[in-house]
Amino acid sequence: MTDxxxxxxxxxxxxxxxxxxxxxxxxxxxxxxxxxxxxxxxxSLRERFADLEPDTATGERAAVAGRIVxxxxxxxxxxxxxxxxxxxxxxxxxxxxxxxxxxxxxxxGQQSLAxxxxxxxxxxxxxxxxxxxxxxxxxxxxxxxxxxxxxxxLLPLPNLHAELSEETRVRSRYLDLIARPAARDMVRTxxxxxxxxxxxxxxxxxxxxxxxxxxxQHGGASARPFVTHSNAxxxxxxxxxxxxxxxxxxxxxxxxxxxxxxxxxRNEGADSTHSPEFAMLESYEAxxxxxxxxxxxxxxxxQAAIAVGGSTTxxxxxxxxxxxxxxxxRISMYPSLSEAAGVEITPxxxxxxxxxxxxxxxxxxxxxxxxxxxxxxxxxxxxxxxERPTFVMDFPVDTSPLVRDHRSIPGVVEKxxxxxxxxxxxxxxxxxxxxxxxxxxFVEQALLAANGDPDAMRLxxxxxxxxxxxxxxxxxxxxxxxxxxxxxxxxxxxxxxxFPLVK
RNA sequence: GGGCCUCUAGCUCAGUCGGUAGAGCAAGGGACUUUUAAUCCCUGGGUCGUGGGUUCGAGCCCCACGGGGCCCA
Numbered sequence: 001m002t003d004x005x006x007x008x009x010x011x012x013x014x015x016x017x018x019x020x021x022x023x024x025x026x027x028x029x030x031x032x033x034x035x036x037x038x039x040x041x042x043x044s045l046r047e048r049f050a051d052l053e054p055d056t057a058t059g060e061r062a063a064v065a066g067r068i069v070x071x072x073x074x075x076x077x078x079x080x081x082x083x084x085x086x087x088x089x090x091x092x093x094x095x096x097x098x099x100x101x102x103x104x105x106x107x108x109g110q111q112s113l114a115x116x117x118x119x120x121x122x123x124x125x126x127x128x129x130x131x132x133x134x135x136x137x138x139x140x141x142x143x144x145x146x147x148x149x150x151x152x153x154l155l156p157l158p159n160l161h162a163e164l165s166e167e168t169r170v171r172s173r174y175l176d177l178i179a180r181p182a183a184r185d186m187v188r189t190x191x192x193x194x195x196x197x198x199x200x201x202x203x204x205x206x207x208x209x210x211x212x213x214x215x216x217q218h219g220g221a222s223a224r225p226f227v228t229h230s231n232a233x234x235x236x237x238x239x240x241x242x243x244x245x246x247x248x249x250x251x252x253x254x255x256x257x258x259x260x261x262x263x264x265x266r267n268e269g270a271d272s273t274h275s276p277e278f279a280m281l282e283s284y285e286a287x288x289x290x291x292x293x294x295x296x297x298x299x300x301x302x303q304a305a306i307a308v309g310g311s312t313t314x315x316x317x318x319x320x321x322x323x324x325x326x327x328x329x330r331i332s333m334y335p336s337l338s339e340a341a342g343v344e345i346t347p348x349x350x351x352x353x354x355x356x357x358x359x360x361x362x363x364x365x366x367x368x369x370x371x372x373x374x375x376x377x378x379x380x381x382x383x384x385x386x387e388r389p390t391f392v393m394d395f396p397v398d399t400s401p402l403v404r405d406h407r408s409i410p411g412v413v414e415k416x417x418x419x420x421x422x423x424x425x426x427x428x429x430x431x432x433x434x435x436x437x438x439x440x441x442f443v444e445q446a447l448l449a450a451n452g453d454p455d456a457m458r459l460x461x462x463x464x465x466x467x468x469x470x471x472x473x474x475x476x477x478x479x480x481x482x483x484x485x486x487x488x489x490x491x492x493x494x495x496x497x498x499f500p501l502v503k
Numbered sequence: 504g505g506g507c508c509u510c511u512a513g514c515u516c517a518g519u520c521g522g523u524a525g526a527g528c529a530a531g532g533g534a535c536u537u538u539u540a541a542u543c544c545c546u547g548g549g550u551c552g553u554g555g556g557u558u559c560g561a562g563c564c565c566c567a568c569g570g571g572g573c574c575c576a
Contacts, residue, residue, distance in 0.1 A: 012548050013513055013530050055537090070539075077536040104536060122529070136537045155513070159528045161540050162515035167571050175514090269504095364576070503570070 013156045020119050021152050027115075031152040036127035039063040042084040042099045045132060046140065054138035062142060063129035064099065065150045067178065069160060071122045076105040078116055082126060085177070085184065097181075100141040101128040107145045116147060123153035170494060171502050182317065186495055189308050190485050194261060196307035197281060197481075200300050206257040206283060211246035213239060213263065219463065220244030220402070222455040223266040226276075239265035243282050244402065244476070245463045248431065251284050252471045259283035261481065273423050275493050276501060279481035284431070286472040290414045293428040293475035294391050297418060298328055301389075301425075301484065308488055316490020322421070324487075329390040333378055334412070336392070340381035345374065347396065347411025367453045371396030383419065391416040391428075401441035401457055404432040418479075420487045426479035433474065435467035 021031045042064050049058065066082030073079075080101045103116050107130065120126065129146040158164060160179050169176040169183070176183045198208065216235070218225040220242030230237050243260050250258050264280045281300075285293065302312045305324045309315065312325030338345045343357070354373035358365055365376050374396050382392075394406060395415040403413035414430035432438050442459040449456035485496035494500045 011513060016530065070541095072538050072541055073535085074538060074541075075535040077538080079538050079541085081539080100539085102537080106536080135539090137539070139537085139539070141537095156529055158514040159540095160514090161528065165515075165571085167510090168514080170571090179514095366576095 011155070014154050017121060017152065017154045017156075020121065021154070024119055024149065024152065029119075029149070031149060033148065033150065036065050036148055036150045037063055037129075038065050038127065039129075042066055042082060043097055045099055046097075049132060049134075049140055052134045052138075052140065054134050055136045056134045057143075058132045060132050061130065062132050063127065063146075064142065065125060065127040066099070068120070068122055068124050068126050069098065069157070069178070071120070073117055076113065078103040078113070080120070080126060080128075082128070083178070097184075100135065100139045101126065101130075101144050101147070102133075102135065102141045103128075103144045103147060107143055108147070112147070120147075120149065121153060121156075123155070123157035124149055125151035125153070167502075170500055173499055183495075186485070186489065186491065187498060189489060190481075190496060190498075192307050193304045193484060193488060194481060196304040197261065197300055200303045201257075201259050201283065204257065204296070206259050206285075207255060209247065209250055209255070209258050209260050210262065211240075211243045211250070211260055215240050217458055217460055217462075219457055219460045221264075221266075222399075222457060224268055224454050226265050226267045241266050242280070242478070244478075245460055247282055247284050248471060248474070248476075249463065249466045251286055251474055252466045252469055256286035256472070257284070270501070273483070273486070273493055275482060275497060278493075278497075281477070281479045281481055281484075283477045284474050285476075286474050288475040289430040289473070290393075290416055290428045290475055293477045294328075294330070294416055294418075296475075297426050297428060297477055297479065298389075300479070301420075301487070304484065305488055314488050314490075318490055320490060322487075322490070324389060324420075328418075329388055330393055330416075331382075331390060332393050333374070333395055336382050337374065337378045340385070341377065345377070347409075349374075367448065367451075369398050369448070371399035375399060384422065386419045386422070389418065389420045389425075391418055398444070400429075401445050402432055402438075403429040404434070405437075421490070423483060423486070425483050425487055426477060428478075429476045431471070431474040431476045433467065433471040435464055438467055439464055 024031050040062050045062055045064065052058070064082065066084045068080045069083045070079070070081035080103070081098050082101055084097045103113060105113050108116070127148040127150045128142050128144045130142045130144040133141050133143050135141050158168070158175055158179060164176055164179055169180075173183070177187070201208065214228070214230075214237045216237060218238035218241050220240075221244065223241045225238040225241050228237050228239065229235070241264055243262065243264075247258055247260060259281060261279065261281045263277055265277050268274065268276065270276055283296070285296070302324055305312050305314050312323070314322050314324055316322060334346055341357070345354075351370050351373070354370060354377070358373055358377060361380060363376050363380055365372050378392075393416045394409060394412045395403070395417070397405065397411060397413050400413045400415050403415045406412040406414050416428050417424050418426040418428070432441070442457065442464070445457040446459055449458070482493050482496045485491070486493060489496070
């Protein structure tokens, strides 16, 4: 909306509710009071009175507030189901965050009952106080002797008995959160998972850092950046595509165990596994290597699974049980590719052979780099076969410019990718610490950039200078937080992000 | 970037051969003191994504643009 004074379109139901708001004010009431005197929460009442017999009076008074999600009037008795946003995880979804309010002629008198019927709508935030009872049908209820509107809803709630359309769910997530317990669960699951990551790091003596999001030079990954402009410095700045080069500077400075959980931005397409803005974990640990980091990654994910669902066996939303427990498989990229393709492929396999094979399979490779061909072929032959969580070890050199050469296998670097649920969940390196080789790798990247690869890395002189002061042997880890949630819940990336980007 | 599907009431959707715009929930009026998507009677609510075109006549056919989804690259 460009016109600040523009009113929403005239909606019949909104007009009706605005009239009720006016009537409420004319009677000296408030449509949006500064507060309501609640004494407890719906969830705790549910917990305390879980097993009451039908038609029981507890003799105990309670005052709660919540959104009206069902409203039924039967003349001299009204029923309103109040829903609170809080509540435990999905194991108990569907009930514990709701309680029924019963507004009867006996308890509130004729005038109050009439006002309730005239002024209260489905969707309003309602405060009620009264005795905790169960109805004849056994529903935990409050026999209301005092009620107040806590916030008047001007717009009608969507139909809670039909699925919201994909677009409404993402565009109006607040409605999705009201309507769908699974949407609320996702928010909590995510918070629990991230808290678990932090506590696993804390147990291992890691420090959480915050490195620049606005960078003079982007680096640390192969991706197209978002560009913005600083007026004060009169210079273009990049939203970071990765924090890697700054976290490594921290390791040079003697911070030997560091991690960061924060947003990265990549100016690329969005689909079910990619978002232009995504939360990323990166960690670095001095005096370990990619094998030690694989052990760390496994612990991080398994601890998160336990924190979220109490077990390393996770249950996805489609009901699938997925095993994240135990020691994860480790396979090697070249041997696994050779076996699946039925042809021996090694780091020495000539470019011509790789191109011929790719063409025969109609695999298009964007840039003519040997490593890219190997990775594309590997994805074609092997990726889809992985069912259990699997570390894929030892990648080609020319696609991994920040990783050190393998200690014993020529042409390969000490890097793994972790595949879970068919997508790449995390990556781990024995970090390249040799400033001379690192400079060469950057120069090779610059050549690719000159040849039109927009994802190629740029040479970062300041980072190289830091390396020249000596960076200890280090293992590093990167994991997408959104993807971790996808692995734990079986949902698509848009469901793991509370407010995904929509045009 | 390419292909396919989709946009109709607040929400979710139907709409026949191109001929007066439909349902459920929600809303308004009425009845009802134990309802669980309460029930019963009555009523209101539409710029059919936007802009063109074809036609006597377009929600429907054609073109362009925009939003959303799925598949491929």
